[in-house]
Amino acid sequence: MIPVKGFSGQKVAVLGLGRSGLAAARALRAGGAEPVCWDDNPAARERAEDEGFACSDLRRQGAFDGIATLIVSPGIPHLYPEPNPVVAAALEAGVPVDNDIGLFFRSFSGPEWNNFDTPPRVIAVTGSNGKSTTAALIHHILTETGREAQLAGNIGRGVLDIDPGGDGSVMVLELSSYQTELARALTPDVAVFTNLSPDHLDRHHGLGGYFAAKRRLFAEGGPDRAVIGVDEAEGAFLAGQLSEGPADDRVIRVSVARKLTGPGWQVFARKGFLSEYRKGRQAGSIDLRAIKGLPGAHNHQNACAAYAACRSLGLAPRVIEDALHSYPGLPHRSQIIAEADGVTYVNDSKATNVDSAVKALSAFKKIRWICGGLEKEGGIAALNGAATEVLKAYVIGREAANFAMQLDMDAQVCTSMAAAVEQAVADSQPGETVLLAPAAASFDQYDNFEQRGEDFSEQVKTRLGE
Incomplete structure (x- = not known):
């Protein structure tokens, strides 16, 4: 742990009690500060209280009286598209806003x-x-x-x-x-x-x-x-x-x-x-x-x-x-998860935007491409010119039909990962690559891209009888 310096004996507000927020609270306490914690999620507050941290609703009037600074977790907006009400209250009270990186x-x-x-x-x-x-x-x-x-x-x-x-x-x-x-x-x-x-x-x-x-x-x-x-x-x-x-x-x-x-x-x-x-x-x-x-x-x-x-x-x-x-690669980033009957199976679930998917598509030949999910701003038009090695797309996600309609290639609406992997495995031939590179966020069907990648890996292993 890195004890935080400069706040000994002072109250420091911590907004957001996920991994970085709790680590910040611990480090502040180790440096002699008094963390005052808040998260809208009751379960997160309960975890903090189990570690002995005081939780106080930072949305209430006067919550920033006597507070030296506010530490904000990364996912909480402080300016755009609009400030979180707690951040706005801190700024109104003249309380500096920082994060764990600072x-x-x-x-x-x-x-x-x-x-x-x-x-x-x-x-x-x-x-x-x-x-x-x-x-x-x-x-x-x-x-x-x-x-x-x-x-x-x-x-x-x-x-x-x-x-x-x-x-x-x-x-x-x-x-x-x-x-x-x-x-x-x-x-x-x-x-x-x-x-x-x-x-x-x-x-x-x-x-x-x-x-x-x-x-x-x-x-x-x-x-x-x-x-x-x-x-x-x-x-x-x-x-x-x-x-x-x-x-x-x-x-x-x-x-x-x-x-x-x-x-x-x-x-x-x-x-x-x-x-x-x-x-x-x-x-x-x-x-x-x-x-x-x-x-x-x-x-x-x-x-x-x-x-x-x-x-x-x-x-x-x-x-x-x-x-x-000797570098093994990172999970969910151009990760080779299986090779069977001359077919390579690659998990690039981290390809959550169009640009990263384009780069994944340029890395392999003869691709059976599993794609789709929650589209990001800007659309997916740029994928079409970069998909020259794609033999067929297998589209997942709640809006799979709309996603597939935007692709200028052979595309099959599968919706679920299980259906997409089953069809891609059945279609694949030696020398080809089955690639998960969604070009979209995962939140329409999964909690995060890691969970999506793990589902792909499990479906592949199931289809290959591993």
Whole structure:
């Protein structure tokens, strides 16, 4: 646990008592603060009270009298589409609003660091797609090479729930836009921006607000090194803002769309080969094609970003390459769950938006595609031009018929996962891939994308008789 500093003897309100909220309450108490907790869900309040936390309705008049600050969980809106009433009340009372990420960065360092040979480092990863894989890949590389490392944030443990940093240790944080947009302190040593595509637009009041939330990771404190995917206009703009000139190697530019040139520091992948150039000379190269845990161009982008982050810490190219080959992949992200009779079954339930689904579709050949769910803003038209390898679509979800009508390919309305998997298995031939890449949210049929992916995996195993 990271005890929170700066609030000893003060009351701090905590809104939202899920994983991050409860971890924040514990860390505040460990630092001498008095947490005052609230969640609209009675079961969540009961769990907090079982741990000895006081729960008080923060919606009542005068609830913020004597409160030093309000800590808000990531899923609770503070501005768009409209502020949560508790957040609005705090702002009206002049009470600062923060989150667990802000508390982490203000509390992570300590006087014991003066005795370390190498102070702990923080690598923070954000972006629209690939940030989970990139963060997990960085963590994997570090642990495989003998570095003490922890993985937290939007993946793994809550940031305040991790152990204090040791000599030479590295904290790898995956941060969503919900987390970066509100944190009052953001000071990683290395910050990574994977890419940007439309997502969560209602929460951020449009693409500009969404990019602004991501950009805060680089603008609020200023990392020592920034790894920036420059294949979209926003990434190129961000790299330009952070750089002092073409040779400024504090910015490492990453691409899977083109070869990068110039006197600076670049890492790019073309035709399955990763290349690192620095000061106009090649400094490293890796053949990514044989790495089963990283299929497709989108995973090659993740590999480039993770490679660049680890190189910024001084790891050698060949050491990183060896670690890449042992990376098993993340559940629900281009995860190969079975291979039978020449057919490969891939679970990419995390492909919850069109852009991530497009990347999954480009990673495989001869695809029997299971898709559908709760459509996100912007529609699914972009899928049609990217589905050249799709032999047939098997559409799930409550609005499966409407989803299928928008596809310009052979599409069968299945509605349920069981029916989709049964038909896809029956139709498949050797050399083909049955791919779950929904291009939609899961909430019409499942609690989350993990549950959807687990259902797919179980249905596949059932059909294959495993």
